[in-house]
Amino acid sequence: MSEAVYAETPMVQLLTPDGQRVEHPDYPLAISDDEIAALYRDLVLVRRLDSEAIALQRQGELGLWASALGQEAAQVGAGRALAPQDMCFPSYREHGIAWCRGVDPLALLGNWRGTDFGGFDPHAFNFANYTIVIGSQTLHAAGYAMGVVRDGAIGTGDATTDTAVLACFGDGATSQGDVHEAFVWASAENLPLVFFLQNNQWAISAPVAVQSRAPLYLRAQGYGMRGVRVDGNDVLATLAVTRRALEDARNGDGPSLVEAYTYRLNPHTTNDDTRRYRTADKAEEWRQRDPLARVRAYLEVEADIASSFFADLEDEAQTLAERLRAGARLLPEPTADSVFAHVLTEPTADLREQQEEFADFLESVRAAVS
Amino acid sequence: MSEAVYAETPMVQLLTPDGQRVEHPDYPLAISDDEIAALYRDLVLVRRLDSEAIALQRQGELGLWASALGQEAAQVGAGRALAPQDMCFPSYREHGIAWCRGVDPLALLGNWRGTDFGGFDPHAFNFANYTIVIGSQTLHAAGYAMGVVRDGAIGTGDATTDTAVLACFGDGATSQGDVHEAFVWASAENLPLVFFLQNNQWAISAPVAVQSRAPLYLRAQGYGMRGVRVDGNDVLATLAVTRRALEDARNGDGPSLVEAYTYRLNPHTTNDDTRRYRTADKAEEWRQRDPLARVRAYLEVEADIASSFFADLEDEAQTLAERLRAGARLLPEPTADSVFAHVLTEPTADLREQQEEFADFLESVRAAVS
Amino acid sequence: MTELTLAKALNASLRTALEDDPKVLVMGEDVGTLGGVFRVTDGLQKDFGDSRVFDTPLAEAGIVGTAIGLALRGYRPVCEIQFDGFVFPAFDQITTQLAKIHNRSEGSVRLPITIRIPFGGGIGAIEHHSESPEAYFAHTPGLRVVACSGPADAYWMLRQAITSDDPVIFFEPKRRYHSAKEELAPEAYPLFNAKVLRPGRDVTVVTYGAMVGMALDAAEVAAGEGRDLEVIDLRSISPLDTATVLESVRRTGRLVIVHEASRSFGVGAEIAARVQEQAFYSLEAPVLRITGYDTPYPPSRIENEWLPNIDRVLDAVDRAMEF
């Protein structure tokens, strides 16, 4: 993307692609170098888990993976803006936010390995399970926010209990009726909800122009919501903008739409082939805006951090990678019991019978094989 | 509604409630007194068919009726803005537009009497059958407009073939996902489509505030569409604004949203009871803005029309009423054949068998009765 | 106990649920000030406030989707879908989310959501207001689907549905809302069990919803003709109480299934398939189905003829007896 286009749309930026801190009048960000280093650590580890998952897919250990390469800053910025009590509703690509919420990356892999569809308890992390049907989760987020309002958990001034909700979705998702309905609910009921839209320019092979002729953050206005576009490759800007929107939500000042302008550097999933629909040069331009490089540049040039920081981080990433590599293969396999266990909270007689039938069948297969 | 609220939202008006012509810089309207009289005739006859249908319902001749009382100007304004080749997709309350399209009002009654679901051939009038599932028809309108584009029937400059599409829906419908998706399609593909939203302030018992905190015409902006609010009780303004939007569409200048600001004076349908959810004084305020009265005031005071005009029109209305009264009772009853005739374009063996079974059953009932 | 109409019995049930559990919410289009187009929620907003009983924007996906979110936050929403024909915009949220999230989350999340749907015809309505979509939901693992047939049972059934930790699609026979009053059952009967309403020896008639009353009437007429029909109100469509049906069919040897929904791929097909499999040697005649035809629900002036009725049921009984 050329400088010109980058500049054409007003977009909040606090760290330039070459690592310069800049100020934005509406989004002052007081942040220490250690805190920036911590964000950098997140970015590196998230990227590492992503590339490790791709490798696992290539090795046949995962069936599929949806890479977040290029979107780490958007996700870590949003993820670190969340308070512990806030609830987040991801789509299927929010590995970086999952990381920030404390979800073990290994727990994410089962979904892609085909051992489970969830992998973790949403209540334990205030982070919902991945949702694949495009846009659905935005309505869950609106409903959760309605619950927050009914619980009186906004506008009390207590920063440890006032609660906001973050709904994640992509540029393609903006076309779905569900996302609109979530906008309707959020604005009509003034919900403590932040819509976090990662505009990574693509919905599989469809460029964002297939979905909209107007910049997406403008959609908010028509509902009487605040809307803002932030440089999604700038972790500081995304942090500041999302933090502000979440604060507004917690304070009872209603919903916002945050459009994190970014780019999906990898194919849609490991199954996808970008050569069929986009040229490499566009991706190359975006690589120049790499979300990690600018933070590293800042840290190396401007910040006073431990000299071992980068090496230690590389070690940590390596350890993580090894853990994932070993752990993926050990994820518990689905069984007759696991398939039937949670169809309903109490099995029906029919289900019990079918479960036994299935278990017997698996047993007979196992017996035949051995 | 107080003068204050009326003024609060910018709204195109060309004829004041007391019958004064006013100008609007963006919507000049050159219209003769005879043409205004013709519009008045439409308004009167549409109101008459509406009140006659209500009477028929009270007499048990119709099962239900959705009254358009108070919305006649919006509907006649929009209906008369359509060119013959334009296509219109109504919801279930557009009796006034049906009238303008030349649909025999009697043909509308079968739907409410329970003899049919359609009553006329949409292709014959470029007016789709009534659609009850809220919002659905807006997507059909978008698709039809896509067809118009593919046919090259826009932007040729030929006013007799360049074609626009009008999609009608209500304030309640704006919340439905389908309506959003229609906005997405229309704007992303720059379709020759005018969204005609009659904001009659109510969706059954829900005031428009349940759907939105922002004025509805603003919704358009977020999609990069033009949006305008017009005084929906002003037939001249609605005509001018819709005409302009349709012209833009025919010229290839893309979609618009026209919000006709009006009021549903009657209950939602003949089944509804407004006393449960709104006070009479609001309706009374709106009665002061009656869409017919202002045109009549204009014609009586400012225009030079035949002295017998009003009396002749009353006679015509009376004739129409009598025709409806007599005709409703004669609408063809559904039969075994009619129920099965159009399930598919060719009946299957199963359907044929069931049709015979049904016909035999009806025959046996008839035999038993006689 | 006093006698109530179905609408009033359901209203009483919602009222008690709201009283008993502060997490219960009632939501939907026009359920607030209006009290619902059928008045089932009459007076509830006034008494429980508009944060517990509230009108939603006009969008069914939104209603079910936000109910899911509310449940995730610990609430127990009861959603009203205004008419059967308007549940389809919510179909995606129901099938891909409501029915699957408990499973997806490996049991971590429970969605104790009740979706009330007035269903069936016979009220002289326009298109989309007389549908019987129960089979779609019954074919969707992860949902429970029940249908009440009248006031006596409905009070408890709705209370049980609301206390269920699984999503329940709760069908209400709308033509019964304001017709004959009944005394409420003194206590709850298991929600997922069928009920033999009239014992009989000759032919078993299985049905649910508004057709239960018709089937009982048919049984009266049949009795006059010396035929002893056993009438079973299915009550639960998913799970199906096959045991109760089988026990009956093993005695009578003959089964007629009645429902308003179109015949093909309807609920009757599943019952027939199970019964012929599990009571193969007991059947003296094939399982017969008296149902709506395989057409869209017809214009109302012919609905009473189109719907299953006493004549058609008796005709099927005759055919079953003649085998």
Next chain:
Amino acid sequence: MTELTLAKALNASLRTALEDDPKVLVMGEDVGTLGGVFRVTDGLQKDFGDSRVFDTPLAEAGIVGTAIGLALRGYRPVCEIQFDGFVFPAFDQITTQLAKIHNRSEGSVRLPITIRIPFGGGIGAIEHHSESPEAYFAHTPGLRVVACSGPADAYWMLRQAITSDDPVIFFEPKRRYHSAKEELAPEAYPLFNAKVLRPGRDVTVVTYGAMVGMALDAAEVAAGEGRDLEVIDLRSISPLDTATVLESVRRTGRLVIVHEASRSFGVGAEIAARVQEQAFYSLEAPVLRITGYDTPYPPSRIENEWLPNIDRVLDAVDRAMEF
């Protein structure tokens, strides 16, 4: 004739349809430059231009709803739904509009729309990518529902679906897209007729979609064990070609129905219900169903066990024979 994979056969079919009728359009998510996630529309946009073969915004209700409008304007759209699990946002448009407008308009309007849906499992996919929703559509009057089972048949079936003046839901067994090539059938076979693919005397096996191949394999194995299975590819689910099934069952006296979809309220139930009714005295054993279980489609590492397979079919054959 050359041999083609299923994906290529369907591609050729679409290509010919586009060539033959300028009103045919191909639309859906990623069907343009990408050629569809399964490459079924590969190259079509390049050759027919982006006003005839085009990517839509990401919204299935919008895809079907705009296809309806296009049909009203005289077009003949072929919509692709990317995966079975993503048809549900379009369910309202399909059931309340697509299936009903011809009827609503008393025949004035025809909606010659084909909705292509890759369906079924076995490809190691994540949630929502392996569903078998055919029964929902089959239970909806006003739709025609077909499923192809392999390349040979698929070319003609899709052409016939596209020329049909009724809406057709066209299911494609996605796991077959890129597997074994077949020679295309030299000519079309009636779209709504079932086909006896393998004659046999002992037990009739009825199935459709990807299970057809498995059933044929099972028949091979059974033959080795001295059991002669007749295998019928249903092809059309609605209308059901009951006549072909009955003719077979009257000969064999035994029927096993196989499908991937969950058992309860599935397509198998309707077939069983019809056969027990219309071939009551011919049945030597109850009609048996081998299907997906009544659970959500499982995580892919266990899908091959969960899905109907040769062992389970043979087991059912044994049970049928033992009666």
